[in-house]
Amino acid sequence: MRIKTYGLAAALVVGSFAASTAAFAQGAECGTIQTTLQTRKDLVSRANSASTAKKKMTPQEACALFGKLQANGVEGMKWIAANKEWCSIPDSFAEGFKADHTKVVGIRTKICGMAAQATKMEAQARAQAQNGGGGGGLLGGPGLTGQFKMPQGAL
Template sequence: MSSKTIAAVAGALLGSALLAGPAFAQNAECGDIQKTLQSRKDLVAKANAASNSKKKMTPAEACALFGKLQANGNEGVKWIAANKEWCSIPDSFAEGFKADHLKVAGIRTKICGVAAQAAKMEAQARAQAQNGGGGGGMLGGPGLTGSLKMPQGAL
């Protein structure tokens, strides 16, 4: 998954989080979503910073970040469903938040799949290194080792 894709989704998520500000200022209970939205905004900012940074996140780090973003979305979707009527949450916001949450879930699935594959490959490489370097010869032997000297003289 490209860093531009992550940045685009993160930007879209940030946009919907910013739209939520004044809509929930009706009472103390309706303001409870602000903490979730601020946390979401911070996670999106972290994803944006990582995609724009020279030092890119590892697949495992990206998986963990999108896992937190998905958990935040679960909390937000649950809160919105429970308080939509009482807090007069606009349908457009509720639908937008849910759509963003579904995008995050899809991205997380892809990123965590890549992270799992990378971890599996690293484990295989470590196992081969511990077992003497692979043993991948054509006939099941240790394979070729050593160096090959180029012939000297006129070719």
């Protein structure tokens, strides 16, 4: 899986967001985005560390992780939309966050599609194993049936 490439790109974007958050920490409510950004940073860190770990993340685990990252992005987008003016959030921050969120949605769609396909293939393999292996053909097909006569004459 290419989580490392996507995770690294997301980490760079999140890092730039974290650096710019101090600019709009005007009041107590303007600082609440810090929790969302920290959660996002932690999720991206998990994705990056999973790509370098000995035990690789399964497609299902990656789908769940990117689902959390997408939900975090939705929460952040709502907060930015509601507090952009009051907290003097720079347009570059809002646009960057939106672009990052769009990338995460695309990555999640691909990863969850792979997870669904893997789950389907595993279910098919289990079903074939329970049904006696699905036939004895050379390539897993039904195999040959009927009679085969030996040729007559000198061999």
